Amino acid sequence: MNDRKNTQQEIGWLLDGQKLAVLSTRTPEGHPYVSLVAFASAADLKCILFVTPATTRKYANLRADPRVALLIDSRSNQDADIHHAMAVTALGSAQIVEKDQDRGFLDRYLAKHPHLEEFAKAPTSAWIRVHIHRYVHVKNFQSVMELRMQ
C-alpha cells in the first residue's frame, strides 16, 4: 500500500501548484480569524513560509498564539470542484524568523513569488515559518487522509 507515498506526493503537487493559502489564527478574545497569504513550502513539506506586514491582525494573533492552520486547495470556482478539487489543511506552529539568520527563507519564498521581492524585503515585513505537525488531505469530495509530520 502506497498511501503514504501517494498522499505525500499529492500534497507536494498541490503546495507547489497553488500561490495562496488561507491562514487561520486566533484573536486575543479566542475568536477564529482567517486571512489569505502568499505562501511557499519546503520540499520535504516540513514547513510553510509566508510574509506579512508586522502591523496586521494576523501577525498580532500569531505572536500571541503560534498555533495556526492553513488551507491550500485547487478549486476553480466551478461546479466540478466538488469532485475535482483537492484540499489540504495543514496544522502547525508559527515561528517569527530572524531575518539575518535565515538566508534560505528569502530564496525559497522569492523563487515562487518573485514579484513580491519589495514586499518581502521591506523592514516592516515579518517572515513567518510554520512548522507543520500534520496535514489533512481531502480529495474525491470526501476521501480524507492524515499525514503526521512529527
Next chain:
Amino acid sequence: MTHWILPLETVTPADLNRVGGKAYALHRLAQAGFTVPTTYCVTTDAYAEFVSHAGLRERILMELHRKDFKDMRWEEIWDASLRIRNLFLTIPLPSPLADSLRTAFETHFPETAVVVRSSAPGEDASDASFAGLHESYVNIRGADAVVDRIRSVWASLWSDRALLYRQELGLDVEKSAMAVVVQEIIAGDRSGVSFSKNPNNQFEGVVESVYGLNEGLVSGTVTPDRWRFDRSSRRLTEHTPAEREYAVVPTDSGIERRPLPEGLAARPPLTPPEAEAVFALALRSESYFQAPQDVEWTLRDDRLYVLQSRPITTVSTDAPDDTRRWYLSLHRSFENLKALRSRIEQTHLPGMAAEAQALAQRKLEGLPDAQLADEIQHRVETNDKWVKVYWTEFIPFAHGIRLFGQVYNDTMRPENPYEFMDLLGATPMASLERNRLLEELASMIRADPRLREILQKQDPEQADDLFRHRLARFIEKFGDLSCPVTGGTQCLQGTDALIKILLELASHPPAGIDHPGAGTADRLKIAFFERFGQQAKREQAEQLLDLARASYRLRDDDNIHLGRIEAQLIAAVEEARRRIRSRLPQLSGRLDPAEAVLSLKNPAHVPSMPGAQQAEEKPRKTPSRIQARQIVGQPAGPGISKGPARVIRTTEDLFEFKHGEVLVCDAVDPNMTYVVPLASGVVERRGGMLIHGAIIAREYGLPCVTGVPDATQRIHTGDALTVDGYLGIVTIG
C-alpha cells in the same frame, strides 16, 4: 422549431456531432434517394440543456468520482448507473425544453406511434461501435411518453455497459453527450439486416430476415432465415431456412413476440428476388458510404425502407478471459433468467444437497490411507465442479435483481433508487434461518445461568439434553461454523468456536430483524402492480417480481449450499491431517488437499504444511505517520453507528467478535454472517448493494458501507469507527 429538434431534411454536415452518427447517416441516405422513415433529431444541445439544469451534470460526475473509476468493481458501476438513471428519470425537464419537445411531437406525430433510438456522437464510427449498447424504444405513442423515453435513452449513456465501453475506448466520460432520433414506426410485415460484406468472409454478402419487426432479430428472440450472396456476381448462393416460430409485432403500447400463424411459418419471409433486392440495397449503401455496411431494413406493403445503416465493425478479438466480456454476459433477458432459475432450482440445488448428504454419509475414519486419498481427490473434483456451476449459473442469476430494479425504477420513478430492495427484502434466506436457530440457542443460555457456567468451562457434554440436542441439530444443518469462508482452507476443530459466539450472543439482548417488514413490501408491491393496467402486463410484472425474489434469496443461499459441499472436502483433508500428524507430530500447519493425497499414497512423503497464519495482528506500538481519516465507499444500508472495528483477516478473528463491534472485512460471505447480530455496522471492501454484507446488514437494519478501498489494511481492529450508511463514509478515530 428550435436548435433542440431538427427535422432530418434540415441536417447539415456541421450538425454531425449534434445529431450523432445514426441520424447523420439516415440524413445522407434520404438525400441519396433511399426510402427512410420520417425522422426528427433531438440534438445534443437538448441533452446539454437538461444536464445543465438542476446540477445534473455535476451529480453524475460526483457519482463517478466517489473513487477512482479503475477501483470500482462492476457491481459498484452498476449501482452508480442505477442512481444516475434514476436522476434522469426523476429530475423535471426545464420547462422551455419540455414544452418545445412536447409541441414538436404533438405537431409531427399527432396520431403516429414512433420509435425512439439513441444516436450518440461517435457511436457508429467503425472503430468504436456501440451497436446495441444504448437503448431504443419501439411503438411509443403520445408526446409525454416520447419525452419519457428520450430521458431513458439519455440515461443509457450512463449505463454500466456504456461506461465500461467508453472507459475501454479511452473516451472522455466528462464530455459525453447523447442525441436521440424519433421516427415514425414502420410496421413492416418483414424485416431484417443485411451485411454488404460478411465480416467472416470478404467474398460474401448476407441477408437475414424475420416476419414482423426487426426487434425480434436484433434482440435474438426470433431466429432469421439467412441468404448468402457472392459479392462479385451478386448472385444468391445459399438459403438457410430458420425454424420459424415467432414474430415481434406492435401492440397497443410497445411490442410483443407472438407465435406465427401456420401459413407464414411454412414460407420464408423473402422470395429470392426480394432477398436480392435487399442485398442490392446494402451494396448501394456501401457504394454511397464507401465502406461495407450493416443495414437494418423493413418491408411494408412491398416498399423497402432503410431503418439504419452503419459501417461494419470487425469481429471482436478480445481475449476470452477478458472479465469485461464476462461481465457483459451477465446481462440476461427475462426468458434467459427464467430458464436459469429452473435449472438452478430443479437441478443444481437438489444436486448439491444430495451430493453433500452422500459425502457426509461416507465414514472417513475406517478408510485405508489409499482410499482416503481417492476420497479427497473425489471431493476436490466435486467441489470444483460446483464452484464452476456457482460462477456460470448462480452469479449470472443475480442479474434478476438488477432487471427487476430497472423495471421498478422505470415504472415507479421512486425518489430512493433502492426502494425495490425493500420490496425484495422480507424474503426468507438460509443465513437468516441459521441466525434464528443460533438466537434460539443463545436465548436458552440467557435464561439459564447454570448452562452458561457449564459452557464457560468448555464442557458442553454436561449441558442438558434439550440444549445438546438442539446444538447437534444446528451443527447437522449448518456445520459448527468452523469453516466459514468459502474458498478458505482454515478450520478450527470442534464446537469451542461456536460456543464462544453463543456465549457472546447470550450476554446481550437479541438483535431484532429490522427489514421494512411485510407491511412495507406489500404496500410497495400493490402500488407497483397497479401501474400495469392490462392483465397480461400485470402477470408479466408478477412473474418478474417472483424471479427477482428467487434471485435475491439465492444470492445469499448459494454460498451456504456451496459451503456444505466444501465442508465435506475439508473434513476429509482434516482426517488426513490427523493421520499425518500422528506420524509426524512436528507438523502443525495447514494442509493442502494435493499434499494430503501425496502423503497418503506415499508414507515417505513429508508434506509441506505452512504455519498457521497469525490470528491477530500485532498491536501497533507507534502510530503510523499516515492514517486514513475518512474513506469513501458506497452507501449500502442506511443509518449511522459508532463502535470499535473488528477486522476479519482469518477465521479466528470471527470468533473474537464482540457485541457492538463494526464488522470490517474484505468480502462478507454468507457463511460468516452469523456475527452480524452482534455487530453495530458493516464495512466491506467489495462494493455494491447486492453483495451479501449489504443484504444481511439491511435485514438487521445496520448501517453498511461497501466498496471501501483497502478496508482491511487501512482499518485496524480496535480503531474507533463511525459508519455513515447514508453517505457511504467510514470515519476512523
